[in-house]
Each structure stands twice: as structure tokens, then as C-alpha cells.
Amino acid sequence: MTQPRQKHANRTHLPQLLSNVPEDYQEPVNKMCLKMLSHDAYGKPYDWTAREFEMGAHLGRGKFGRVYLARERHSHFLVAMKVLFKEELRKGNVQRQVLREIEIQSRLKHPNILRLLTWFHDENRIYLALEIASGGEVYKHLRNAPNHRFDEPRSAKYTYQVANALNYCHLNNVIHRDLKPENILLTSTDDLKLADFGWSAHTPNNKRRTLCGTLDYLPPEMVNNSPYDDSVDQWCLGILCYEFLVGCAPFESNSTESTYNKIRRLEIHYPSHLSKGSKELISGLLRLQNRIGLVAVMTHPWIKEGMAERARQLEALERGKENKAKN
Numbered sequence: 001m002t003q004p005r006q007k008h009a010n011r012t013h014l015p016q017l018l019s020n021v022p023e024d025y026q027e028p029v030n031k032m033c034l035k036m037l038s039h040d041a042y043g044k045p046y047d048w049t050a051r052e053f054e055m056g057a058h059l060g061r062g063k064f065g066r067v068y069l070a071r072e073r074h075s076h077f078l079v080a081m082k083v084l085f086k087e088e089l090r091k092g093n094v095q096r097q098v099l100r101e102i103e104i105q106s107r108l109k110h111p112n113i114l115r116l117l118t119w120f121h122d123e124n125r126i127y128l129a130l131e132i133a134s135g136g137e138v139y140k141h142l143r144n145a146p147n148h149r150f151d152e153p154r155s156a157k158y159t160y161q162v163a164n165a166l167n168y169c170h171l172n173n174v175i176h177r178d179l180k181p182e183n184i185l186l187t188s189t190d191d192l193k194l195a196d197f198g199w200s201a202h203t204p205n206n207k208r209r210t211l212c213g214t215l216d217y218l219p220p221e222m223v224n225n226s227p228y229d230d231s232v233d234q235w236c237l238g239i240l241c242y243e244f245l246v247g248c249a250p251f252e253s254n255s256t257e258s259t260y261n262k263i264r265r266l267e268i269h270y271p272s273h274l275s276k277g278s279k280e281l282i283s284g285l286l287r288l289q290n291r292i293g294l295v296a297v298m299t300h301p302w303i304k305e306g307m308a309e310r311a312r313q314l315e316a317l318e319r320g321k322e323n324k325a326k327n
């Protein structure tokens, strides 16, 4: 008879789980894990309430609520708590979108997708306990980068991680549809987390810098009001990769009509600093049809070389920090 698959770790798994934790943190992490294992909620359905979390620093503000650093009182596990006001959701007529986001995000489990750990509500608010991505929005990092753009290795790594997350989504019949640097968060370990599922797709975002705002990422089939499938995400990945490398989206323009026309005509200008490999990848994604598949993106030579170089860059940065600490 086959054993039922073990869904939750237990004490015997701790040494293995802790093997990736730096030595200095092993003891507190071990303590926290033991507290988590002994919590009534561990591995069972549980009715969480806001009382079980201590709210801390304000991490950011969205259209319908605020995000705080929060600590679960029993285990001291830290989360990013997104607090949404029901009244505001009602006024914005986005209750259904929020519920869809919760439903989708709670079943997606992937290293490059922001985990929704649990959610609950009270009379006035909905609380989403999210994994922490302490770097915040990739958009902010792009704005702060020299010339508002990332170098090729960093762009290649980020493009790979987004492709990996989207591939997982597609395998689970989810189309993101709203890819853009504002909907991607960065962790302290330079890893990307896709966020905002099926929700901000319908909420205009006033943070983008051009008049036409989020139109910059619209694929031609959506511009033409034609039926579309999951390859819309490949289009958006092409726009995202271009924006990482160039600092603005390829079809940005000062009027909606002009952006639409540029998208329809595939009017793309590739600046001379772009490498042959990056142009090849972007043009394979920004096609009307037969866009490069996500697995092919992940194994593209420009992506592979860039990722290896980004790993070397990060190692060098780490060595630099260690040397500084020694001196």
C-alpha cells in the first residue's frame, strides 16, 4: 500500500530545512519553526483573526488599502499584511476581483509568485497575510537605476524568473494579463515575486508616467478587441524585458490612439546599446502570432549567459560587503 503524501513538515524535517539557513540565524529560526509546528493552525484549517498579529511598520499603500509589516504573536513569523477596507472595495466595485485574486493567489505556490499565506476578515476589513518582499516594487528599482534601466545580466535574470512564474501559471490555467514592473516585487535576495493577480488588470493605475498609462503593455489582440489566450503574457514579458533594458516601454506615446497604432503596427525602436541576443528574444515575444514559448525563453542563450553573469555580479557584491565588514 502506498503511504499518503506528507503535506506538512514535522520536527524530523527541521535539520534539513535549517541546512539553508546561515549559521548565525539557525537558533532563532529553529525556535520559530518549533513554535509554528506547535501552533493550532499548523496543517489544519484555522480561523485566523487580526488579534493574532502585531502590526508594525507601514510598507506601502495601494488603491484600496495599506500594507504593514506584521508579526504572528505565537511564532513571531513575519508577514506583509495587506489590509483592505470593505467599504472602499464596495465603492470601487471591485469585490469580485478581490475574491478572484484571493482564490487564484492562494492556490499558486511558486518561488517567483508572491505567496498568500492566509486571509481573513472582520466587519470592516479584509486582511491578506502575504510573504514579505522587502525590496518593494521593481518599478521603484528601475526608476532609481542609472538611466532608469537595468544592465543586461540583471534584465536577463529577472526575465527568466518572470517567465518561470508565468509558465507555472499557464500550467495551472491562470493568465496573469497585467504584467508590469509595478506588479512585481523584489526580495532581499534579488529574486522577483509576481503579485497582483486578476485584479489590477481592471483597475487603472495612476502611477505610470505616460498619459496612456497601463496601455503600454496591452497586446495587439486586446487593442483590437479580438479573442486572446495565454500568449498575451508572452507579449507582456517582451514589453517588460524591453522596459528593463531601455527604461521605458516600446510603444510609449503621448496619446492613447498613437500608442494603439504603434502596437498594431509593431513599431519598435531598438536602441543601439541592446545586444543581438536581447533583441532576438524581445522580437520573438513581440509578435502578432507564434510568440516564443516560455520554456524557450528560459533556455534562450541570452538568458542563460545573463543569469550566469548576474550570479557572478552578486557574488562579487557579497565579497565586497564581507571585506568592508572585516576592515
Ligand SMILES: Nc1ncnc2c1ncn2[C@@H]1O[C@H](COP(=O)(O)OP(=O)(O)OP(=O)(O)O)[C@@H](O)[C@H]1O
Pocket (backbone or CB within 6 Å): 059, 060, 061, 062, 063, 064, 065, 066, 067, 080, 082, 114, 130, 131, 132, 133, 134, 135, 136, 137, 182, 183, 185, 196, 200, 203, 205
Ligand atoms: N508582500 C509585500 N512585501 C513588501 N512590501 C509590499 C508587499 N506587498 C505590497 N508591498 C508594498 O506596499 C505597496 C502597496 O501594495 P499594494 O499591493 O496594496 O499596492 P498596489 O498593487 O500598488 O495597489 P493596487 O493593487 O491597489 O493598485 C507596494 O507598492 C509595496 O511597496
